[in-house]
Amino acid sequence: MGAGRVFAYGAAAGLIGDLLLGDPRRGHPVAAFGRAAGAVERVLWRDHRGWGALHTAVCAGGAVALGSVAARAVRPSAVASVALTAAATWAVVGGTSLAREARTIGRALEAGDVEAARARLPHLCGRDPQALDADGMARAVVESVAENTSDAVVGALVWGAVGGVPGLLGFRAVNTLDAMVGHKSARYRRYGWASARLDDLAGWPGARLTAVLAVLAGPDPRGAVRAWRADAAQHPSPNAGPVEASFAGALGVRLGGTLSYGGRVEHRPVLNTRGRAVGTHDVERAVGLSKRVTWLALGVCAGARLLMSARSSNRGK
Numbered sequence: 001m002g003a004g005r006v007f008a009y010g011a012a013a014g015l016i017g018d019l020l021l022g023d024p025r026r027g028h029p030v031a032a033f034g035r036a037a038g039a040v041e042r043v044l045w046r047d048h049r050g051w052g053a054l055h056t057a058v059c060a061g062g063a064v065a066l067g068s069v070a071a072r073a074v075r076p077s078a079v080a081s082v083a084l085t086a087a088a089t090w091a092v093v094g095g096t097s098l099a100r101e102a103r104t105i106g107r108a109l110e111a112g113d114v115e116a117a118r119a120r121l122p123h124l125c126g127r128d129p130q131a132l133d134a135d136g137m138a139r140a141v142v143e144s145v146a147e148n149t150s151d152a153v154v155g156a157l158v159w160g161a162v163g164g165v166p167g168l169l170g171f172r173a174v175n176t177l178d179a180m181v182g183h184k185s186a187r188y189r190r191y192g193w194a195s196a197r198l199d200d201l202a203g204w205p206g207a208r209l210t211a212v213l214a215v216l217a218g219p220d221p222r223g224a225v226r227a228w229r230a231d232a233a234q235h236p237s238p239n240a241g242p243v244e245a246s247f248a249g250a251l252g253v254r255l256g257g258t259l260s261y262g263g264r265v266e267h268r269p270v271l272n273t274r275g276r277a278v279g280t281h282d283v284e285r286a287v288g289l290s291k292r293v294t295w296l297a298l299g300v301c302a303g304a305r306l307l308m309s310a311r312s313s314n315r316g317k
Contacts, residue, residue: 001078003164004309008302010082011160014089015298022096029091033063034176041181045191052191056177056198063173067166088165092172094152095294098124099287102141106283109134127259139278142286143255146214146247147240149290151175154213154297155206161301161308174202200238207239209300210293211246217292218250225249227272231256234269241271248272251285 037059044055067088074080101124108117117137118129125144132140155175159167178199181192211232215224227249228242235241235256248255254275256268 001081002309004302004306006078006081006085007161007164007305010085011089011157011298011302013082013086015093015095015294017086017090018093018096021090022100023094030172030176033059033173034180036062037177037180047187047190049190049193052181052188053194055181055191056174056194059177060170060173060198064166064170067164067169071165085160085165085168088168089156089160092156092168094148095290098145098148098152099290102145102283102287105137105141106280106287109138109280109283134280135277138280138283139253139255139257140259141283142247142251142253142278143244145283145286145290146244146255149293150207150210150239150243151203153290153294154210155203157297157301158206158209159202161305171202174199203239207243209297211242213293213296213300214243214246214250214289217296218247218289220250220252223249223252223272223274227275231269231271231273235271236268245271247286247289248275250289251282252276253278253282
C-alpha cells in the first residue's frame with residue numbers, strides 16, 4: 001500500500017475516532033508532551049532567545065523523531081501503518097472537543113445562564129470571562145471555533161499530508177509549545193520567541209486552507225471573500241486573521257474589537273464591518289461551519305497526498 005493511501009485511510013479513521021471518542025479524559029498524548037516540554041523548560045529556561053530556540057528544537061525535534069522512528073518500525077505492514085496514522089491523527093486533532101466546549105457554552109447562553117457560561121469559557125479560550133456579557137462570550141466562542149478549526153484540525157491534516165506521522169506530531173508539538181511559551185509575558189517574551197515564530201510558519205498553510213474552505217462551505221461565500229480581503233491583514237496574528245475574517249464573512253457577523261486577557265485589554269480591528277453583532281445562536285452555526293471545513297480539509301489533504309504519491313511512483317518507473 002502506498003504512502004498516499006496509508007495517509008488517506010489513517011487520517012479518515014483518526015477523524016472518525018475523534019468524532020466518536022473525542023479527547024480522553026486522562027492520559028492524553030498532548031498533555032504528556034506538555035509535561036515533558038515543561039520539564040525541558042525547567043532545565044533550559046533563560047531570559048534569552050537562544051535558549052528558547054534550543055527548547056523549541058529539543059521538544060519539536062523530539063516529537064518529529066519519535067514519529068519517524070514509529071513510522072519506520074511499522075512500514076513493512078500496511079495495516080500497522082494505517083493504524084499508526086489513525087492513532088496519531090486522533091491524538092493531535094481536537095475537533096470534537098472544540099465543538100463540545102463551544103456547544104456547552106452556547107447552551108448555557110441560550111438558557112440565560114451567564115454565570116455557567118463564564119465558568120466554562122476558560123476551557124475554550126484565554127479571555128477574561130468577567131469582562132464579557134452574553135454577546136461578548138458568544139463572540140469569543142465563535143472566534144475560538146474559527147481559530148481552532150485551523151490550529152486543532154486543518155493544520156495538522158496539512159502537515160500529515162506533507163510528512164505523515166512525523167508531520168502530524170511535529171505540528172501539534174509546535175502548536176502546543178506556542179500555547180505554553182509563545183505569549184508575550186515578561187517570562188516568555190524572549191524565551192518563547194522561537195516557538196511563536198515557528199508556530200506562525202507551521203500554521204500558515206493550514207490557516208489559508210481553512211479560510212478557503214470556509215468560503216466554500218459557508219452560507220455567504222462572497223461575504224467571506226470580501227471580509228478576508230478587506231480585514232484579515234489588520235489582525236495582529238498572520239494566521240488567525242484570514243481564518244476569523246473568512247468565518248465572520250461566511251456567517252455574516254462582526255468579529256474582533258475590544259478583548260481582555262487576564263486584565264490586559266486589547267483593541268483589535270473589527271472583522272467584517274458589514275456584518276451584524278454575534279448572537280448566541282451563532283455558536284451552533286460556527287460549529288456547523290467548522291465541521292464542514294474539517295471534512296473538506298480531509299478530502300483536500302488526502303487527495304493531495306494521493307496525488308503526490310502517484311507522481312512519486314510514476315517518476316520511479
